[in-house]
Amino acid sequence: MFLLDIRYDPKSSTITKWIKDGTECKPVREVYYPKMYVSGKTELLSLIDSLPGVKDVCFEEKRTWLGSEPERVISVTIEPNSVYEIASMLEAKGCGLYNIDLDPVRQYLLEHSLFPMTKLPYDSQYAIDYEVPDLVSMELSVTPGRDKGIVTMDDPIGRITLGDIVIEQKDEAEIISELNREVANANPDLILTDRGDSFELPYLHHRAALHDIELHVGREKDVLPVGGGKSYFSYGRILYKSRGYMLAGRLHLDKSIFLFREGGLLGLIDLARITGIPLQELSRLSPGSAVTALQVNQALRDGVLVPWKRNLAEYWKTAEELLIADRGALVIEPKVGLHENAFEVDFASLFPNIMVNHNISPETVLCTCCPDSQKLVPFTHYNICQQHIGLIPRVLKPLIERRMTYKRRITSEPERAEEYEMKQNILKWLLVTSFGYMGFNKARFGRIECHESITAYGREILLRTIEIADSTGFEILHGIVDSLWVKGRNPEKLCETVSREIGIPLELKGEFRWIVFLPNKSNGVGALNRYYGVMTNGKLKVRGIETRRSDTPRLIRNLQEAMLGKLAEARTAFEYYMKIPEAVGVLREYTRKVLDNECDLSDLIFKTHVSKGCDEYRQFNNQMASLKQLKLEGIETLPGQAIRYIITDHKSRNYQKRVIIPELADENTQYDREKYREYLLRAAESILLPFGYTEERLDGIMRGRMQRSLCEY
DNA sequence: ATCACCCGGGG
């Protein structure tokens, strides 16, 4: 038996556990009231007891902050719907409020030593080897019955596919009823969709409601998310920022969501087990929320209460201290141009390792128990606690170890390499975000001084690494945060020496036949994250230029990839220079096609996410013109949603002439040939700028002038 | 010249 899923209904104060037993999956219900805690005025106990919604009150000994001594607080068992009202009232009376916004499901799981996918009756939460139930999964996709123009919720369903089953060419009501029957019949545990939260499920529910029938894809009646905006979907993408469409008794997982893409089902199950967050919720969270969950769990286990709306102010600092502390991570400006035989070396999980090795946590940095601590942060000289190990290191250490175990198993158990790769990858993202959250002023266990301390150690470590590399004969080409690009002999030796001295593994990440560091286009100095190179395994590594950006039209991406493909044939710097004319030849062919109207409109689409509504834009730009066109078609676009457009007349001040929404384009649509040609020249410039090929020069070459200058390089 | 606006990670 396994605990497949667990949900809480605040209206009836009921926990529903979905227990999977062989091929059956049944709900088990029990009434449950979450607890909140109140500190400050213990004489309020009887008053609180008399409030509506309060089930029970008593005194408990708890810590109200990390590192503080346990004190007497009031524990209030309460109906979930009364929590916020009572909390606000007590806050106004000057009380401290704790565990207010703690999900009742997670409270329940912690109290009962359960976690998602527990094998019942007993299972160990942090085990590396554990049993996963046989889960029946089916993919669900829905296609509207319209192939031209902008699709909206008003378009009827064309086709539904559920696993191998195809439902189409029927009356729409019949299609939906058949879907209900097929789901019930196949009885899957998992329903996988591609953007099901923003499209498939809200669309299906909307269409079903029009026919006055009920969509029934869960094991019980679906609980629809409340709230949400207008319903439409713009060209098959985001409909509206929807709440998750979670099913009762089945798991609806959206494959396009970050954590699912990064970890797959097995990675997600692994993370659900250790964070205690049910799979459906977890799959819709950011890695940062998962890290916070681990921290909250650890704090609760330590008897520490979680403050409501905590936002710790920075300690007072002098202007000079601020100047020193606010410097971020170290960067060494890259040497612009082509370099042969370069190596990239990176520290593995640098920041998490710093937090663990140097005991960095909100309660240990500038702790009051060790003002004369021997452990001082470099540059800032903050004292660090020598008596207690902080919350953050206690959470991160097992996480780093878990990831290392999975990484080792990729090679030791190659038959399960893929599974372990997913599991280590999802943990990598937790480690990465654990640093960012430190600097985020609303993070539950974040603190800016921790953030500063981490970057201070980071600077010291990278500086020391550079010293070692320099003294052992390496040329430093570029360095940023936790990575270094060097030129020299025996990089393995360098990694070994540094790893030993620093105590954090420095890994040889790439060995380049050649690498080109690109300049900043506006001032010519080395740009921190713009480069491309070919590794000894023949693979290209490209960063920062147009082809890496999601808003770049396919035409521009194709051009850069074709040019880079030509250059990548070069094995040496000499061969690289010889390949430049061929790369320029690629540009020539692309510009000719653009001018001769040979481009496919679908290759010319810009895709970007708008940050505000149509009327809030202060500038008349492509986004605004596109939004106005969509509005004219009766489509409202909310901030955060994606829009797509083709440039038709870039100089026009008329929003209908300047761009066109792809769905409205037809065979008569004329794209702005000059503008797209300009974009091609710029994209080529991005690649060849260190060798003197500016946009103007390339323009001249394309027009047949300056042939001679090709020979100069 | 200055301001507004959007993107980035990996496989």
Next chain:
DNA sequence: GTGTACGGGTGAT
């Protein structure tokens, strides 16, 4: 229930 900061490019004013 939600979450960085900032360097880089491009375009508008």
